[in-house]
Amino acid sequence: MSETVSEVAQMQRNGDEGRLARRRITQHFWFNLFRFAVLINGLALFIIVGYMVYYGLPAISWDFLTGMPTEGGLAGGIFPCIVGTFYLSIGSMALALPLGVAAAIYLHEYAKPGLAMRLIRLAINNLAGVPSVVFGLFGMAFFVAARDLGGLGLGVSIAAGAMTLAVLILPVIIGTSEEALRSVPDTFREASLGLGATKWQTIFKVVLPAALPGVLTGSILSISRAAGETAAIMFTAAASYNPRLPASIFNEVMALPYQIYSLSVSSTDPEATLPLQYGTSLVLITLVLGMNLVAIVLRSKLRKRLVR
């Protein structure tokens, strides 16, 4: 035993440093793996959008956007689809927004917590998780079906489709509106009540205006969800070929997402309409991603304002 105390300490320190280096390498490895995961996500978005732009852009022209489809939808423009998607998303919004905001106001400003509230919240959360095809079936059995079969007898129409989509986006609107109401500081409410305003005046004149940007963000996200939804309108509103603009809300319409679906799975030579499919997809994702970008920018501005 010729090692001195200081030598032993030195060896120990070396061992510690070795172990520390190994721990650093482990950390390095895992952190790079995490970065790699993010990279895969980014690539997925980039590749999908890239493909649509690369193959879709050549198909897009003024005639494509504003023309009527010809040859059973296998050629020509997609104007009726754009109009149909517009009607469906605006219609569903017009139905769901007042209802959703009212529900959010009740849930956040009036309701007392308790078992009933917990159940209502659970129901709303579950509604948000229901598969869209189930909403489609519900819409078909309730809105589309003839009166003697237990439905409202609207037929396959814009009205039925918009109502189905409204039910689908309602939970999203309630959720985001409630979030917006929650972000309004209680001092606002107290100040207004302190000035002698009634509870209703406080909500209408103070809380709602303050929550408006948040509600707006939620609405934009919901519209984009409604615009991209296919399964819910398949049996309630969509026509695969209808080269006229809808005359009333009781007509069936073409819609962008359904057009993509019906062209890409049609038995008559889907290869031949590939440019058409890419073009329609590009229009749809431009619409949807554009709306989402607006919502994201709006929200980040909102956050900055709240921080200040």
Next chain:
Amino acid sequence: MYFLVTEALPTFTGFDAMGEHHSGVSFIDFIFGDRWMPVSENPRWGILPLIMGSVWVTLISSAIAIPLGIMTAVYLAEIAPPKVREIVKPMVELLASLPSVVIGFFGLAVVAPIMLEIFNIRFGVNMLNASIMLAFMAVPTITSIAEDAIHSVPDELKEGSLALGATHFETIRRVILPASLSGLSTAVILGMSRSIGETMVVLMVAGGAPRIPQTIFDPVRPMPASIAAEMGETSFGLEMHYFALFAIAMVLFLITFMFNLLADHIAHKYKQVGSATL
């Protein structure tokens, strides 16, 4: 829900709203029957192949989406510098907002031919293709919920661990992830629930064969695909096929309902109130 049940019930009772008789099927035979042949001369109403299709597609897509989603969440919440975060977060949200029909179309038009080329198989539209597409739809859901969970871990825990000499990665693995486990499970459950209910992707790229799959390259027909594909062929409220599709929707609804209940239960029971609860 009421409609789902009333429209589905004739499957099992054999009588529709008009009191007309159809050949009903028992609930057990419906769930565990291994033949789905709704339009044959001698129709069979077993949805086991459809359930297995859904289960396998969901499992495979989860195997891809869960690691990817949680790793992305950890990166966003713990590692990313603020500048990178501001780019990556919207990117994940945009990925979430891609319409499912576009992802389905991508799988059909781009991924399927590539798969045919690489694996030398008979069908480009198959279980693996659908699973990969579904995975990229589930990742944003998992990421955003998991990130919230990781964020809500109290700073004291993290600081305590770092002060004891643990590296950042050791802190993440041994302190932050266990502390946010309930949130992470919620994220995973909701992600899976989204995969199992997603319709357009499985309708377009899963292949549509109502058989119990043997390999990951077999075409399958998950429940939502079956409903969407066959509803157009049935006559409204008048035949067994129609009621059976509603019964499938009911099964689907119950499955996602249970997933959501479970997520809600976990979120409530293991609610992180403060560092004191650990």
